[in-house]
Amino acid sequence: MRRCSRLTDSLLAITLAVAACCCSLLATGTARAADLPLHQRIDTLIEARHQGPASELTTDAEFLRRASLDLLGRIPRADEVREFLADRSAEKRAQAIDRLLASPEHPARMADFLHVMLMERQGDAPEWRKYLADSVAANKPWDKMVRDMIHADPADESVRGAAFFFTKRLENYGQNPVDVPGMVRDVGRLFLGVDVQCAQCHDHLFVKDYTQDYYQGLFAFVGQAQIRRDLKFPALAEAPLKKKVEFTSVFVKEPRAIGPKLPGGKEFDVPEMKPDEQFQVPPDRKTNFPGVPRFSTLKLLAEQLPTAENRAFARNMVNRLWWFAMGRGLVHPLDLHHSENPPSHPELLDLLAAEFTAHHFDVRWLLGELTRTRAYQRSSRIPEGVAADSVPEDSYRTALEKPLSSEQWTASVAEAAGVAARERQSVEAWEKLRERFAKAFANPPKEPETEFAPSVKAALFLMNDPVVLGWFQPANGNLAERLAGIPESERAVDELYLAVLSRTPDADERLEAVQMLAKHADKRSAALGRLAWALLTSTEFSVNH
Amino acid sequence: MELAQLKSLEADPQLVSARFSPCGKFLLGASYDARVRRWDIASEDWTEKPAIDGHGGWVTALAFASSGERLFSGDSWGQLRCSNYAAADKPAALWQVAAAHDGWLRDIAVSPDGARIATCGIDKRIRVWSAADGAKQLDFALGDGPLFAPRNGSLDGDAACLRFTPDGKTLIVADLKGQVELWELDGLKRGRKFDAGVLFKYDRLQDVGGVRCLATDAGFQWLAVGGTIPKNGGSVTGVPTALVFDFATGELKHTLSFGQTNDCYVSDLAFHPRGFLVATTCGTPGSGQLIVQKPGDKDPLFATKKMVNCQSLALHPDGERLAIVATNAGSNGNGRPLTKDGAYVTNKSPVVIWKLPA
Amino acid sequence: MTSPHLCRPWEHAWSRRRFLGTAATAAAVVGSGGLGSGGSSLNGNGSAGLGPWLNPAIAGQVEQKRKQVVFIWLDGGMSQLESWDPKPGTLFGGPFRAIPTSVPGVHVSELLPKSARQMHHLAVVRSICTKDNSHSAGVARIQRGDPKNRGVTYPYFGSAVANLLGPGPTNLPPYVWIKPGSGGFIHQDAGFLGPKFGALAFGDGKPPENMLRPEMLSDADDDERNALRAAANRRYANRRRPTVNDASSYVYDTARTLMKRQDLFDTSKFDPKDVERYGTHELGRHMLQARKMLEAGVTFVKVNSYGWDTHGDNFNGHLSLACRFDQPFAALIEDLAAREMLDHTLVIAMSEFGRTPRINGHVGRDHWPEAWSVAMAGCGLKRGAVIGETNDVGTWVKSREFDIGHLFHTWFRCLGIDSKKVEYDNKGQPLPLAHDDCEVIQEVIA
Incomplete structure (x- = not known):
């Protein structure tokens, strides 16, 4: 048992089954639990808590579709499915995962994912997108990315776009003034998994952990941030924090003051400085240069928040990546980590956080491990x-159906229709197309996209949008044209299922489709279009199942 | 030019407007509490005399007979009243018309010979009365819209300001849609138009702006109208603006902007005998100016933001004194402002007297 | 009362633990129960096809006649003193007069002459006292009924009614919102009920995007492709949790129903006499369209009018605004009464708060949640009634104060739902429909 001590104390609480498992491994001497690959340890912990039968693993076709949607942001192409089904290798799933993670499409997918998670559809900027794309492509560790977002050097072109995370939140929002409490809240929610909103004015009443200094301490870090008006790209300025942030609880009317402090962390002093000492580089009114404060709370936050010592940092991200892979957070909702909303699998969250930290916050590595689990690969x-x-x-025990983002929708519909390569030829046109889909599928700004939320708007879009419907008319080697070239209905139907649902039809499905086509023998192409549409709008296509 | 602050009164509740009497001895204030307040400015401490009672709603218009000590006052419930403003005790009505208009009487004009007065109201009618006894002489509508039922977003014919021309035969009528036109009273013929349409905007469901005040110089060379170039309704914002027309041709000669969008309305205008315009502005609580400017000039001769939310200005017949009806600071009512004793009180109108240089 | 705080003490009287414990272990059920058939089996049912939609707990409580709601939202804050609670000739009364109504002894502002003639149908509560004086929080707070905080976002009244009463036999969306500006699918209104109970907003009364089917597709083709989709979904449903598939199917059914009712949006086909009576302005058009929607069977119609935030020039502002409310409101009441729809249609006209008695330097009135009025009609409310009163100068409520929670309980009562017994089921977490400390305003119930 001592060998298991690398897992935290909460492991002691888990069932004997796990203990037995560890011990048996020790006994045979083949491996120590800590030496096993992470995905095996995850499954051990998950399955130890199963109370009833678990679903079988997915079919190969389902697996490829799931992993492609997750890791590439699109369904697999028909030929990819065919190739994968034909592959006889025992290791083909693991190999596929490695292939997908190494694909140039993977960084683009992760940049989309991070963009939606971090900006919540509040806005976009080319510098920001470039920053995300470059960072993910280089597999920049998560702690470094967060450090960039909090305190990017405007002089460093390779990171400065990260400042958009704050600068967008420092703009007026429509007719509303800058929502500073919202910005403080987002730092807590997105980087630490704590929603400090109610702690602005008093200790949170039903979340005991969230005391008022959770909000005020974070506010002391970021409350001085401003947009730099002297630069053409997103960049942050900072006013000097001259004294502690003063606040009063609306309940206990005694005034308090606090310096920068992470939720649950230690409070930092605010050094006293004479007015002429406050700036390391003084502001310049002529050029609108805002100056650089000697005591920079953003710099301090960048040093203190994305660290191994700050447990909440790793726990938040592994929980979000767990949600990314599994459709639900170990702590759920994702931004309510506190003692009375415990993780469903505390020992697993501890393990993931510890391993993520030990692997230098390597997101790609963790995704590789998560997707290798049985938990991920269940039907x-x-x-x-x-x-x-x-x-x-x-x-x-059974996999959850995950919503498709607007970006996944765009790419997958285009892929299914066999028009993706053509549509992607022009970057601008592809962006426009993504915007067209976003109008139908994306949530409004500031609404996290974490739940499955079908809408009449999206249904009307798929039913009537001329661009989408046009894709299902034969042209330029698209799916419809390909199918038109297959005279045997059974083969055409198989090809259709493969292209749209990434699997072959079962006997009933094939028969029904063939009969339908026979009924419309004179207008076979249009009938195939309707069949394709029906599959495209089916629930099976609409989720990552 | 430097104006000096001479004196200040305070009216509670607020005043709609104030005017000096032609004799120069009284300052009259049209009050939110249905009274016409009277200050004897010949006395050393500007003693307040018993107010004129008998009105309803707000007193909304004050005008004086050209001779004699008679005041014509109108209110928001439609009453027109003639009183001796200089009476030592509470003035009784010399005559009154209880329903001169169906609702808010917006302005009163007195003919140069003093024989007739004209009134307009939100019933969209213009009426002419005998100044001697209040007998109705003329009654006509500018538009054909029924009361409170504007069609297609218009408030056609909702006249806000009236003046007689020097011959007494024609009325200058300015309305809340920014239309200014002449009406010959003999035969009721429409005459020249002055386009002040920029002072109006239909925003969502609201008619915003329109002409709010009107002034002519002594020689009738200029016709100035004041209001706002509206940005939006609701809270109402816009740039306070005075348009100065060549009266003889109707041509717009000068557009005077008196502030930013939150300054909103030019609330009152007067031509000084020496040819310059005096204007007050009033917008979101805390804004407002007194401005003195020649029509053709780019910059004002004098401007002050010492008073906020100026509602009205009165020019003394001696040409040397001005009375400005302003509002107390902090007049915004959000957040349930209470006094120390927990009372919920009205806003007030400081009335500030300024001295013009000779 | 101005508070910079994001939340208030009274929002916290419930321990989060009580439900998180439940939610963590319960199986996920999005929204309320009863959506299983996706609206496709809403027929052949004695209670007007309500069965599959109703929260089972209230199925027995709802009367035979289908209840509907029209909710007129005057965004920014209508002045009670220039509408339902005039105080002419008093300190804060403003310039306007009061006029008699069709109910002897009851007076309203002269700015509501047409509504005054419908007063015998109306129930006006003059003793509303609510908590929030900012628009940003107030609009949502009022429309969500300002319940005690349970750590969840409560639905707007429209979403609540959509959830509790469902779309009815027509399968039109249960909650539509006619508003100026842009339209769309406003799922935020639904709060914890889940996106499908959000509002379908018709921007400027126009249908949503993509409502027209391309010409190349015939009716038969469209039926066929949707039948194929339904068949695919039936297969998919086998051995899967039902929620996702049901919700996914439901949105297509609703979209198809809407596409068949283009007539509701074609204002050129509206009776010119009606157009004249309701007014050719925006709110008139939208209120007439609301009547059409009610006649078509929509459960809950919200109509928005913006621009009532008259911090400046309040009196000229209300002169414009109030009459453009008065005309269509009176016409709507008259029409609903004439069609005997008022018996089962709840009419509500309100804002997020009233306006200050005190008149500011911009001759405006500011935000006043302390003492204001709400006008209602129909669906079991008293007719020709005025409930509650403010003091002589209109500054405070003199009789018993009613908060928005009282109104919510009252409205639920009108709809045949006992809000003290029926609860929402939020993934296993029972939640009251309205504020626990408030109750039905008995005085206004017929």
């Missing part, structure tokens, strides 16, 4: 003979 079908409502979401 979304409830086990045979089991009632759907008896399988809790957070048991991971």
